[in-house]
Amino acid sequence: MFNFTATPPLSLYVHIPWCVRKCPYCDFNSHEARDGIPEDRYIQALIADLEQDLPAVWGRTVESLFIGGGTPSLFSAHGIKQLLSEVRARIPLKPDAEITLEANPGTVDQARFSGFREAGINRLSMGVQSFQDDLLAAIGRIHDGSEALTAIESARRAGFENINLDLMFGLPAQTTAQALLDLQTAMELQPTHLSWYELTIEPNTWFYKHPPVRPDDGALWEMQTTGRTLLGDADYHRYEVSAYAQPGRQCRHNLNYWQFGDYLGIGAGAHAKISNAATQTITRTSKEKHPLTYLDATNNRISTSTALSAEDVILEFAMNNLRLDSGFSSTAFTCATSLPFSAIETQVQTGIEKGWLTENNGHIKTTTQGQRYLNELLQLWMPESPRHAENR
Ligand SMILES: C[S@@+](CC[C@H](N)C(=O)[O-])C[C@H]1O[C@@H](n2cnc3c(N)ncnc32)[C@H](O)[C@@H]1O
Numbered sequence: 001m002f003n004f005t006a007t008p009p010l011s012l013y014v015h016i017p018w019c020v021r022k023c024p025y026c027d028f029n030s031h032e033a034r035d036g037i038p039e040d041r042y043i044q045a046l047i048a049d050l051e052q053d054l055p056a057v058w059g060r061t062v063e064s065l066f067i068g069g070g071t072p073s074l075f076s077a078h079g080i081k082q083l084l085s086e087v088r089a090r091i092p093l094k095p096d097a098e099i100t101l102e103a104n105p106g107t108v109d110q111a112r113f114s115g116f117r118e119a120g121i122n123r124l125s126m127g128v129q130s131f132q133d134d135l136l137a138a139i140g141r142i143h144d145g146s147e148a149l150t151a152i153e154s155a156r157r158a159g160f161e162n163i164n165l166d167l168m169f170g171l172p173a174q175t176t177a178q179a180l181l182d183l184q185t186a187m188e189l190q191p192t193h194l195s196w197y198e199l200t201i202e203p204n205t206w207f208y209k210h211p212p213v214r215p216d217d218g219a220l221w222e223m224q225t226t227g228r229t230l231l232g233d234a235d236y237h238r239y240e241v242s243a244y245a246q247p248g249r250q251c252r253h254n255l256n257y258w259q260f261g262d263y264l265g266i267g268a269g270a271h272a273k274i275s276n277a278a279t280q281t282i283t284r285t286s287k288e289k290h291p292l293t294y295l296d297a298t299n300n301r302i303s304t305s306t307a308l309s310a311e312d313v314i315l316e317f318a319m320n321n322l323r324l325d326s327g328f329s330s331t332a333f334t335c336a337t338s339l340p341f342s343a344i345e346t347q348v349q350t351g352i353e354k355g356w357l358t359e360n361n362g363h364i365k366t367t368t369q370g371q372r373y374l375n376e377l378l379q380l381w382m383p384e385s386p387r388h389a390e391n392r
Pocket residue numbers: 025026027028068069070071102103104105126127128129166167168197198199200201202
């Protein structure tokens with residue numbers, strides 16, 4: 001079915017599942033660290049986990065590494081240094097690999113940032129959300145606006161110049177002016193990257209059970225359209241639904257996900273997608289989700305493993321690539337999936353007829369209309385038969 005002669009670029013994701021406090025909107029695999037964090041044991045588990053994954057990626061080099069959470073900045077600089085050197089000892093990292101760590105401004109100081117920088121972290125992603133104290137309190141953050149500003153300044157002093165700020169809009173009772181003020185404040189700080197998410201209410205969160213009053217659809221639309229213009233005018237170019245970057249500063253790790261590259265995932269609940277030229281398969285796996293179950297596992301930490309069919313791959317490729325403003329080329333489709341372009345010719349043609357896609361010299365892009373009707377556009381890629389069997 002697949003015909004890989006070479007495999008797509010490879011990334012590595014490391015999940016740290018603890019936070020100081022659980023935010024009321026957050027559905028990530030993150031747990032309040034009430035009794036401290038078993039840092040050393042967890043690092044050992046991460047390395048054992050990586051070792052188990054290695055045979056699936058023999059001979060390959062990691063192009064980007066992302067330590068996400070949870071709150072990875074709760075780990076000591078010493079722990080992060082040990083983690084990175086243990087990883088490097090087992091799998092080659094590209095010399096200029098992008099190595100990101102997610103940080104919560106309520107958990108960092110300059111010494112910690114300096115330690116992270118020395119350990120080899122070269123990109124920070126800071127969960128700022130807002131710079132306004134009343135909004136931060138309304139979403140249960142552990143830091144205020146001035147702590148966010150101090151954290152960014154400390155990170156710079158520690159030598160970080162590649163910094164992403166996470167911001168959210170559509171916060172409880174937020175006005176359009178407040179949302180735009182947050183963007184202005186962020187842009188004045190000149191981070192290389194801004195992730196600007198609309199707050200979503202996820203099942204299994206406090207906000208799901210106790211919904212806050214949020215801006216209405218008209219206000220959200222105004223925030224989004226005006227905000228996008230402000231960002232573009234300040235040289236922050238949108239390249240994915242919520243991702244904006246200065247020229248050349250797109251997040252290489254996330255871009256690899258969206259371009260349907262391969263990635264290993266180690267840590268509690270981490271997901272992976274690996275193409276294998278020897279077995280001509282593409283497999284998705286996930287690891288034991290609960291940190292304690294993950295820590296207690298003695299050998300196998302894989303919780304689910306699914307071999308993808310060609311139909312799965314076509315749908316997943318579309319779900320990711322059609323979100324990107326740059327679209328994709330027919331060559332990129334074949335590199336990522338090993339399938340011939342003819343496998344999606346009908347879907348592309350129908351998308352063009354409906355005004356949702358354009359094609360120019362083998363390069364396919366989603367139109368503004370297509371972005372608006374993204375779900376309908378993706379329906380064109382849905383297989384009609386049951387897609388896959390999952391082993392647990
Ligand atoms: C893992 S967190 C980032 C690091 C750290 N845990 C923190 O919050 O500071 C990833 C980001 O996802 C975004 N996020 C989380 N839950 C969200 C939700 N329900 N709606 C929109 N964005 C959300 C937030 O901007 C958050 O910073």
